[in-house]
Amino acid sequence: MTIQPEGRPAAEPWKPRIRAVKFVVAGGFGAGKTTFVGALSEIPPLRTEAAMTSVGARVDHRRGSETKTHTTVAMDFGRLTVDEHLVMYLFGTPGQERFGFMWDDICSHALGAVVLVDTDRLDQSFPAVDYFEAKDIPFVVAVNRFEGSDRHDLGAVREALGVSAHVPMTECDARETGSAKEVLLQLLDELVNAARARTAALT
Amino acid sequence: MSASPGRTGGHDVVRPFVMTGGRTRSERRDLRIETMLTAVPGASTSGLSAEQVKLLKLCQRPQSIAEASAELGLVIGVTTILASDLVSEGRLEVHQTDPVEIELDVLSRMIDAVRAL
Numbered sequence: 366m367t368i369q370p371e372g373r374p375a376a377e378p379w380k381p382r383i384r385a386v387k388f389v390v391a392g393g394f395g396a397g398k399t400t401f402v403g404a405l406s407e408i409p410p411l412r413t414e415a416a417m418t419s420v421g422a423r424v425d426h427r428r429g430s431e432t433k434t435h436t437t438v439a440m441d442f443g444r445l446t447v448d449e450h451l452v453m454y455l456f457g458t459p460g461q462e463r464f465g466f467m468w469d470d471i472c473s474h475a476l477g478a479v480v481l482v483d484t485d486r487l488d489q490s491f492p493a494v495d496y497f498e499a500k501d502i503p504f505v506v507a508v509n510r511f512e513g514s515d516r517h518d519l520g521a522v523r524e525a526l527g528v529s530a531h532v533p534m535t536e537c538d539a540r541e542t543g544s545a546k547e548v549l550l551q552l553l554d555e556l557v558n559a560a561r562a563r564t565a566a567l568t
Numbered sequence: 569m570s571a572s573p574g575r576t577g578g579h580d581v582v583r584p585f586v587m588t589g590g591r592t593r594s595e596r597r598d599l600r601i602e603t604m605l606t607a608v609p610g611a612s613t614s615g616l617s618a619e620q621v622k623l624l625k626l627c628q629r630p631q632s633i634a635e636a637s638a639e640l641g642l643v644i645g646v647t648t649i650l651a652s653d654l655v656s657e658g659r660l661e662v663h664q665t666d667p668v669e670i671e672l673d674v675l676s677r678m679i680d681a682v683r684a685l
Binding site: 383414542549563 | 600601602603604606630632634635637638643644645663664669670671672674675676677678679680681682683685
């Protein structure tokens with residue numbers, strides 16, 4: 366049996382040509398990550414699992430011991446097809462801060478990140494903010510405005526989180542496509558600014 | 569005796585890696601969760617495991633490793649290793665994964681797509 370791709374003549378020379386770019390949506394448990402991904406995704410968010418086994422094996426490698434952490438973490442993700450050559454993926458990071466050490470596998474080569482904040486649980490946002498700052502991954506902070514909750518003083522949230530002044534911060538309703546897309550556009554604007562700065566530095 | 573095979577604490581995660589011969593890490597560094605894969609036209613399925621055949625069939629249409637994992641019900645690490653072997657054997661092709669800095673025109677296309685939502 367052979368596999369024949371749909372709609373593609375076998376004789377035609379073929380080169381892989383779809384570029385996939387990745388964005389990460391982080392935040393504490395219940396901050397609305399999957400809701401946010403779902404508001405932007407063209408498919409209902411898919412759930413998959415990553416095993417921590419490999420992480421344990423890598424960490425303990427030098428000691429010659431093979432420690433296996435028997436845990437999987439679930440993550441939800443969505444997709445946004447730009448055109449036939451470009452696809453955007455939005456990955457929700459697995460929940461709690463104790464999984465921070467396995468974010469490397471998920472976040473490597475991410476173009477940027479959204480940190481969703483629940484102001485009732487501000488402390489749960491610290492690991493994500495610290496992580497993206499340490500890894501130099503551009504990010505924006507979005508305070509999820511849950512139904513019935515008051516508007517927030519973004520300056521106070523910024524101060525509480527210790528987020529630098531240059532990091533964009535906004536409020537959003539993660540359930541609303543229109544609101545979620547403004548957050549993503551803000552992140553893309555940041556990437557445009559960074560790309561322009563790189564170009565300017567070269568000339 | 570009250571042993572319940574397969575449900576003993578903590579081993580539910582290890583078992584999937586039997587499919588990979590116990591390997592938990594792919595040799596290829598260019599396979600990330602978002603990496604797109606496509607079956608090579610005419611690729612043979614002979615000698616493959618059932619999971620690899622499923623993966624190859626799924627990849628008749630371009631799939632990311634994450635999507636294939638969700639579809640096949642495999643943990644990401646297992647899919648990556650199965651895919652890695654299929655790539656080495658020339659049955660599966662990896663789409664562009666070069667860690668290039670993103671170009672302005674690519675960003676513009678993304679911005680247009682997001683605005684259109």
